[in-house]
Amino acid sequence: xxxxxxxxxxxxxxxxxxxxxxxxxxxxxxxxxxxxxxxxxxxxxxxxxxxxxxxxxxxxxxxxxxxxxxxxxxxxxxxxxxxxxxxxxxxxxxxxxxxxxxxxxxxxxxxxxxxxxxxxxxxxxxxxxxxxxxxxxxxxxxxxxxxxxxxxxxxxxxxxxxxxxxxxxxxxxxxxxxxxxxxxxxxxxxxxxxxxxxxxxxxxxxxxxxxxxxxxxxxxxxxxxxxxxxxxxxxxxxxxxxxxxxxxxxxxxxxxxxxxxxxxxxxxxxxxxxxxxxxxxxxxxxxxxxxxxxxxxxxxxxxxxxxxxxxxxxxxxx
Numbered sequence: 001x002x003x004x005x006x007x008x009x010x011x012x013x014x015x016x017x018x019x020x021x022x023x024x025x026x027x028x029x030x031x032x033x034x035x036x037x038x039x040x041x042x043x044x045x046x047x048x049x050x051x052x053x054x055x056x057x058x059x060x061x062x063x064x065x066x067x068x069x070x071x072x073x074x075x076x077x078x079x080x081x082x083x084x085x086x087x088x089x090x091x092x093x094x095x096x097x098x099x100x101x102x103x104x105x106x107x108x109x110x111x112x113x114x115x116x117x118x119x120x121x122x123x124x125x126x127x128x129x130x131x132x133x134x135x136x137x138x139x140x141x142x143x144x145x146x147x148x149x150x151x152x153x154x155x156x157x158x159x160x161x162x163x164x165x166x167x168x169x170x171x172x173x174x175x176x177x178x179x180x181x182x183x184x185x186x187x188x189x190x191x192x193x194x195x196x197x198x199x200x201x202x203x204x205x206x207x208x209x210x211x212x213x214x215x216x217x218x219x220x221x222x223x224x225x226x227x228x229x230x231x232x233x234x235x236x237x238x239x240x241x242x243x244x245x246x247x248x249x250x251x252x253x254x255x256x257x258x259x260x261x262x263x264x265x266x267x268x269x270x271x272x273x274x275x276x277x278x279x280x281x282x283x284x285x286x287x288x289x290x291x292x293x294x295x296x297x298x299x300x301x302x303x304x305x306x307x308x309x310x311x312x313x314x315x316x317x318x
Contacts, residue, residue, distance in 0.1 A: 021111060023139055029117070033124040036100065036133025045136035047153060048099040054155040056099075059090035065146040073187045075194075076115050077122035078204040079148075084126045086228065087152035089207040089263045093226035094161070095216030096154030098130060103137035106147030158216040160224040160267070165242035169222055169268035171288040172276065174208050177231065177252070181259030207263040214280055215267055224267035230260040232298065233313035235288060238268070239297040247301035248288040248309055256287075257300075258312040 031037040039045070050056045063069060063083055074082075084101070091098050103123075107116070127134065135153070165171075183202030186193075193199055207226070215221045223242060227234050231248060239246045248257060268290055269276060277284055288301075296308035 021107060021109060021113060021116070021141075023141075026105070026107075026116070026139055029120060030103070030134065030137075033120055034103075034134040035124065035128050035131075036135065040134065040136065045102070047135065048133075048155075050155055054157055055159060057091060057094055057096045057154050057156055057159065058151060059087055059094075059154075060149070060151040061086050061090070063148040070187075071115070071146065073192055074203055076119035080119045080123035081126045081204055083148050083150055084123060084130070084132075084152075085205050085207055085209075086261075086263060087150050088130065088209055089205075089226045089228070091152055091154035092207065092209045092212035093224050093265050094154070094156060095158050095212050095224070096156035097213060098132055098152055098154045100133045100135040101127070101150055101152040102135050104147075104149035105137070105139045106142050106145075106149075107139065108142055108144050108146060110144075111146065156216065160212060160216050160221070161241075162223050162225045162238045163241035165223040165238055165244055165246075165268040165290045166270065167244050167290050167292045169270055169290040170273065170286050171235065171238075171246060171266060171268050171290065172273065172284040173227065173262075173264040173266050173287055174211055174280075174282060174284060175262070175264045176256070176285065177227070177262045177264060177287075178255030178259045180205065180261040180263075181230075181255050184261075202261065205261065205263045208265060208282075211265050211280065211282075215265065218269070218271070218276075218279065220271045221267050221269045224265060227262045227264040227266045228260060230262075230313040231257045231266075231287060232309060232311050233260070234266060236298050236311055238266075239290070242290070243293055244290045245292070245294040245297055245299060246288045246290055247299050247306055249286065250300050250302040252287060257309070260313055 031040050069079055088098050179198045179201040183198035186199055215224055223238055225234055235246050273284055273286060298309040299306035300309040
């Protein structure tokens, strides 16, 4: 979190960002509020030491206004929690315990300072709850639109990858799918009801953090990933990486297959569902089965016939 500060006092009397946005005040606010911020005094930050029996993993997410969120419907406190949650979800699905993060802010000059303070205060609370320090980052001004970037680091004894799926494995998720897509549709239709469970899932996702560590301890769990782009995209990625095809249960319905941002753990295992549920202590939903590689990576299967399943997820480049 580099800067060239020379002023002796760059914050208001109450530690707030004063008046129009100012980079020095924003950096001082981050240093004062975010856990680990007091160490951000140099051009570089230090990663937490990796234990000898662990490996260091990293994940990065970028959230752009107009593409991933809209300020008129996404309260800043919830947006901050979501930014952290989606990064921690990636780490957890890989079997990693989080160790810290960097933060990048691309801010338009007309951004309300109270909005930014609320966002950073909420991020600080969420990071403190997770015992996560900020390790560095950057800030930049831009003409319009808000950009939020985070890179999170974690340590894993066993890296749960998406390329270990085996023919015969059943694919499970740890929660129902499709609620985030329904919430997005409601927001697009004009609803701002934060008490609506679908809208709440979309604006303030709560992935089952910690489950990935339990999955990594089960040798018969062969592959895992975080569901952020929807089954039709994420299972395709897993199938291609593993060199298999996957039959997707047609009874799941369109929202579950198409919707993204569910942030479920999606994993393949050779163990029976009942045994996995007993060992994990939670109900699971079977969504598909890995088969030998066919002429398509993904098939929709109704119990008697299968048809190729196209990628139905959102694509930034089309």
